[in-house]
Amino acid sequence: MNQAVENKNVDNDELDRRIVMATQSGLPVVAEPYHQIAKQLDIPTQLLMDRLNAMKQDNRIRRIGVVPNHYKLGYTANGMSVWDVDDAIINEVGEQLGKLDMVTHCYQRPRFLPEWSYNLFAMVHGHDREEVLSKVEQIAELLGNKAHKHDILFSTRILKKTGLRLKEKAKEK
Amino acid sequence: MDQLDKNIINTLQYDFPVCERPFAQLAETLNSTEDELINRVQAMLDNGLLTRFGPMYNAVNMGGALSLCAMKVPKNRFDDVTEQVNAFPEVAHNYQRDHEMNMWFVLATETQQELNNTLNAIEDTTGIPVYNMPKEKEFFVGLHFKA
Numbered sequence: 001m002n003q004a005v006e007n008k009n010v011d012n013d014e015l016d017r018r019i020v021m022a023t024q025s026g027l028p029v030v031a032e033p034y035h036q037i038a039k040q041l042d043i044p045t046q047l048l049m050d051r052l053n054a055m056k057q058d059n060r061i062r063r064i065g066v067v068p069n070h071y072k073l074g075y076t077a078n079g080m081s082v083w084d085v086d087d088a089i090i091n092e093v094g095e096q097l098g099k100l101d102m103v104t105h106c107y108q109r110p111r112f113l114p115e116w117s118y119n120l121f122a123m124v125h126g127h128d129r130e131e132v133l134s135k136v137e138q139i140a141e142l143l144g145n146k147a148h149k150h151d152i153l154f155s156t157r158i159l160k161k162t163g164l165r166l167k168e169k170a171k172e173k
Numbered sequence: 174m175d176q177l178d179k180n181i182i183n184t185l186q187y188d189f190p191v192c193e194r195p196f197a198q199l200a201e202t203l204n205s206t207e208d209e210l211i212n213r214v215q216a217m218l219d220n221g222l223l224t225r226f227g228p229m230y231n232a233v234n235m236g237g238a239l240s241l242c243a244m245k246v247p248k249n250r251f252d253d254v255t256e257q258v259n260a261f262p263e264v265a266h267n268y269q270r271d272h273e274m275n276m277w278f279v280l281a282t283e284t285q286q287e288l289n290n291t292l293n294a295i296e297d298t299t300g301i302p303v304y305n306m307p308k309e310k311e312f313f314v315g316l317h318f319k320a
Contacts, residue, residue: 020235026227029215031194031207049191052228056191060234066185066214067225070318073182080270080277094312104318108310109241116274116304121241125318151272159267160259160278 015043016060019051027064075102075125078155079132081139082118084111084148090120093146097122100142102135118151129154174222174320177205181213182223182320189226232281233308238288239281240307243274244299251275257298263291274304 018041027033034052038045055061070078085093090108097120098106105123122139126132136152180203190198196214197207205213217223232239246254251269258264258278267278282288296303 020230023228024230026225027189029211029218029226031196031211033195034191035193045193052191055228055230058234060231062229062231063188064191064228065187065189065226066182066217066223067229068182068186068318068320069221069224072222073318073320075318090310091312094310098312098314102318104314106312106314107308108312109306109308112304112306116243153270153272153274153277155268155277156271157269159255159269159276160264161266 015041015047016051016055019048019055070125074127076127077129077132078123078125079129079136079152080155081122081124081136081150081152083120083122083143083150084117085120085143085146086148087119089146093143094120096142097139100135100139102126117149120147124152177203177209178213178217178222179320181210181217182318185214185226186318237281237283238285238307239279240288240292240305242278242280242292242295243304243306244276244301245273246276246299246301254299254301258295261291261295263287 019037022037022041028036030036032045034048035045038048041048052061052064056064083093083097094106094108097103100122102125103122104125105121107121108119109121111117111119124132124135124139126135132154133152136150140147140150184199184203189195192198194207196210199205200207200210203210214223214226218226244254244258254276255267255269258276259267261280263280263282265279265281267276269275270277280288280291282291292303292305
């Protein structure tokens with residue numbers, strides 16, 4: 001899968017929504033985690049697994065797995081690198097960036113001319129600021145004249161951080 | 174953190190299988206046992222090396238709305254504006270960054286209409302324009318953090 005990931009707004013049915021509610025804070029760390037969730041939802045395990053696979057298929061679930069605390073792994077610096085790339089080649093450049101080490105997110109976003117000409121955002125992580133800067137320089141060299149200019153924005157303070165959560169109430173249609 | 178912990182982190186960042194006994198299946202690949210893997214994952218969740226274990230949902234594809242927004246906040250108003258912006262429950266993350274655009278936050282709502290309303294309310298409350306930069310395209314990211 002190296003194409004741009006498509007955004008589909010999928011209408012979740014009620015069971016999918018219950019599955020999200022039951023798993024959005026995580027899976028139980030047991031030998032049969034899906035069995036345990038299915039029991040809790042009072043559905044067959046196979047049905048739960050089918051629904052999860054379907055949600056993976058259409059990218060409602062990015063993946064199932066672990067998220068390491070990158071600070072504890074020693075990646076304490078992160079910079080949001082921003083690039084001004086011709087729209088005509090942005091798919092090619094975006095895929096090129098996504099493949100690089102330590103780039104954890106890569107998005108095309110709208111420009112606000114004249115004050116903001118950057119349309120490609122790539123989050124770059126490193127063990128320290130110097131490592132992030134040298135990564136970004138490597139990317140700049142790799143892109144050459146495909147990028148007209150770039151900048152890097154280091155975070156200086158976390159002002160707020162809360163998780164994204166579906167609300168308990170049923171969604172009005 | 175020993176080599177097995179590292180291997181677990183490096184493998185499970187990509188994919189945790191959907192099957193009856195996923196840890197048993199992984200035990201073969203990771204040259205370990207089902208019980209050992211369960212203990213290791215639980216221990217790493219307990220000590221904070223892992224922050225999450227389970228499905229990562231894509232908010233936008235789940236039918237919600239999500240956007241990255243930026244503001245140029247005058248230095249002498251920064252703390253007050255932070256308080257005003259953070260007071261909106263729709264603001265999920267907010268970071269100060271070293272740039273003229275010095276405040277960057279993520280808005281998450283269940284509908285696009287709510288997102289637009291929140292944007293307008295933030296502009297009204299702070300008197301500062303908000304640059305709304307929703308993702309237009311997401312590129313596949315192949316590599317995660319190497320432990």
